[in-house]
Amino acid sequence: MGKYEDVFQRSIQDPAGFWGEAAQAITWDKKWDKVLDDSKKPFYRWFTGGEMNTCFNAVDRHVNSGRGDQTAIIYDSPVTNTVQKFTYKELLDQVSRFAGVLKDSGVTKGTTVIIYMPMIPQAAIAMLACARLGAVHSVVFGGFAPHELAIRINDAKPRVMITASGALEGKKLLEYKPLLDKAIQEAEHKPEKCIIFQRQIVKAPLIAGRDFDWDELMAKAKPVGCTPVKATDPLYILYTSGTTGKPKGVVRDNGGHAVALCWSMENIYGVKPGDVYWAASDVGWVVGHSYIVYAPLLAGCTTVLYEGKPVGTPDAGAFWRVISQHGVKVMFTAPTAFRAIKKEDPNGEFIKKYDLSGFKYLFLAGERLDPDTYHWASKLLKKPVIDHWWQTETGWPITANCMGIEAFPIKPGSSTKPVPGYNVQILDTNGKQAGPKETGLVTIKLPLPPGTLPTLWQADDRFLESYLKVYPGYYFTSDGGYVDEDGYVYIMGRVDDVINVAGHRLSTGEMEEVVSTHQDVAECAVIGVHDILKGQVPLGLCVLKAGVTKSEEEIRKELSSMIRNTIGAIASYKETCVVKRLPKTRSGKILRGTMRKIADSEPYVAPSTIDDPVTLGEIEDALKKVGYAK
Numbered sequence: 001m002g003k004y005e006d007v008f009q010r011s012i013q014d015p016a017g018f019w020g021e022a023a024q025a026i027t028w029d030k031k032w033d034k035v036l037d038d039s040k041k042p043f044y045r046w047f048t049g050g051e052m053n054t055c056f057n058a059v060d061r062h063v064n065s066g067r068g069d070q071t072a073i074i075y076d077s078p079v080t081n082t083v084q085k086f087t088y089k090e091l092l093d094q095v096s097r098f099a100g101v102l103k104d105s106g107v108t109k110g111t112t113v114i115i116y117m118p119m120i121p122q123a124a125i126a127m128l129a130c131a132r133l134g135a136v137h138s139v140v141f142g143g144f145a146p147h148e149l150a151i152r153i154n155d156a157k158p159r160v161m162i163t164a165s166g167a168l169e170g171k172k173l174l175e176y177k178p179l180l181d182k183a184i185q186e187a188e189h190k191p192e193k194c195i196i197f198q199r200q201i202v203k204a205p206l207i208a209g210r211d212f213d214w215d216e217l218m219a220k221a222k223p224v225g226c227t228p229v230k231a232t233d234p235l236y237i238l239y240t241s242g243t244t245g246k247p248k249g250v251v252r253d254n255g256g257h258a259v260a261l262c263w264s265m266e267n268i269y270g271v272k273p274g275d276v277y278w279a280a281s282d283v284g285w286v287v288g289h290s291y292i293v294y295a296p297l298l299a300g301c302t303t304v305l306y307e308g309k310p311v312g313t314p315d316a317g318a319f320w321r322v323i324s325q326h327g328v329k330v331m332f333t334a335p336t337a338f339r340a341i342k343k344e345d346p347n348g349e350f351i352k353k354y355d356l357s358g359f360k361y362l363f364l365a366g367e368r369l370d371p372d373t374y375h376w377a378s379k380l381l382k383k384p385v386i387d388h389w390w391q392t393e394t395g396w397p398i399t400a401n402c403m404g405i406e407a408f409p410i411k412p413g414s415s416t417k418p419v420p421g422y423n424v425q426i427l428d429t430n431g432k433q434a435g436p437k438e439t440g441l442v443t444i445k446l447p448l449p450p451g452t453l454p455t456l457w458q459a460d461d462r463f464l465e466s467y468l469k470v471y472p473g474y475y476f477t478s479d480g481g482y483v484d485e486d487g488y489v490y491i492m493g494r495v496d497d498v499i500n501v502a503g504h505r506l507s508t509g510e511m512e513e514v515v516s517t518h519q520d521v522a523e524c525a526v527i528g529v530h531d532i533l534k535g536q537v538p539l540g541l542c543v544l545k546a547g548v549t550k551s552e553e554e555i556r557k558e559l560s561s562m563i564r565n566t567i568g569a570i571a572s573y574k575e576t577c578v579v580k581r582l583p584k585t586r587s588g589k590i591l592r593g594t595m596r597k598i599a600d601s602e603p604y605v606a607p608s609t610i611d612d613p614v615t616l617g618e619i620e621d622a623l624k625k626v627g628y629a630k
């Protein structure tokens, strides 16, 4: 048996033994009673009875063990021309004082706090300070519009909100404070206090009695220590797109999360304490939570927090500059970032200017890694380019080529093999196991390993409905795919209404809810269509109400601005196609999948349940007029 096979089999045959051993890497205030508690199946809990603190494990213990002078965070911001480093000691000082600020604001164990911030170190400091107090943070991606923030405020009911005065998105100045104010105005729940980090680039006017200046509060704050929490207590809520307008509040616990993330750094990414690790993502996404903040710090690495883009800040050499300047050993980003670099610098002229000799691996995730991008990146870097697959729900990779266990030959198009702890199974629609290379629905046999979601925030039933009831005994990933004869997993895409736009997870169902409120729209469908840079972009197909005389162009502009104002610019909703009617089954279900195939010029077969086959031809003609279905 190979090393991987050995480790993998042990994780599945003896999960309690396997993760109990991995848990030795974490400092516990109280040892657990049970590694795997299956007393409330299908709800599984890890390390029940155990107590610890995530912030202590990510910060304090490294100072205590002699890493105090090592750099913990490198903040690299080409947009503000700043590089700032925080040692573990400096991070401890900032985090413990900001925890003091939060404590004085009434934040204690279990209090919820929303963080709506750009990519600045204060975002990580705020997250860790919440963890220090046992409070539950919910970071909301800065690119979401006020309405999306309001939805999250109503669901998480934060006592305190933390934001910054603004950000530079490429060359654009974005003011955050007006967005925060608008969201609070819209939300039914009102936070008691807002803490604003004022940046040099823009100053925000504060509302007396509600808004407080970060620096002023920090100047008066007293540092506070770590509050031990139960391993099963929530560390954070991260909202992610589901199939409706109501996002899912993915819950992460403390103990299992710390154990799994710490384990993943060495075993999946092949990094050791002291190594420099860079996830070029945003703290508002799961990649940012897990691999900008928690995992690298739990493992005693140096993490890079990058406020910039792959291109345009200032050029397509930005990634190479960061890697060589900071001695990055392992980098993680989304394939779309590499497609953006490839578009600007197809021959890789910029990379020639930098010394990347210390760089070992590039990990990519967030969307399917198309073979073209894989070949381009690996030819350019001459280092392993590793596709790995995971989801907000799991919090860490499900399939990967585990560099710290056994490196397998890469097969482009595959994210290699299941990570130890994940018993991946491909099932057909009847729940029967699919054979090699047979496409089916990708599931994970329960129990999921530690670090994965124990439930949805105050929505156990939705958790069961969405993930566990589809195939009892299995977690349903909502991805389709297959496994080949060598055990390599191929993820082919979502089978629900979730799309991935430039590595950002969005719901077409949610967009449909917005589009359908347009006064002239009688009926609509939003589908994800192929985009050469962003992987997918949304496309709206609308039937207009009788008597509407507006041009298609006017409708397109209006819908684009409605989505931008309600969901956010990151939805990248630009294209609308006006159609006479939508193709449906006889029971009235809109044939979104078939329309997507038509738009992407893929072969399709009209389903036998179709109401009127003529509609498909009409759709094809309409799509051709707007540049699809070629």
Ligand code: COA
Binding pocket: 141, 142, 143, 144, 169, 174, 280, 281, 282, 285, 287, 309, 310, 311, 333, 334, 336, 337, 340, 365, 366, 501, 502, 503, 504, 533, 534, 568, 569, 570, 571, 572
């Ligand atoms: N705050 C506010 N607005 C944001 C934002 C943020 N944090 N991030 C993006 N936006 C805006 C952009 O400015 C853009 O606005 P525009 O339509 O007015 O131009 C819009 O949202 C779409 O953004 P994006 O999809 O990022 O497109 P882009 O053309 O600006 O950049 C890439 C394209 C590929 C360079 C960029 O998407 C990228 O770097 N992707 C990597 C994705 C990633 O790291 N994903 C995380 C998962 S690992």
Ligand code: AMP
Binding pocket: 240, 286, 364, 365, 366, 367, 368, 369, 387, 388, 389, 390, 391, 392, 393, 415, 477, 478, 479, 491, 492, 493, 494, 500, 503, 504, 505
């Ligand atoms: P998110 O929750 O934002 O991480 O998005 C999760 C979804 O992104 C998954 O369900 C997949 O559809 C897709 N995804 C993430 N990583 C990959 C990958 N390596 N290959 C294919 N799809 C991926």
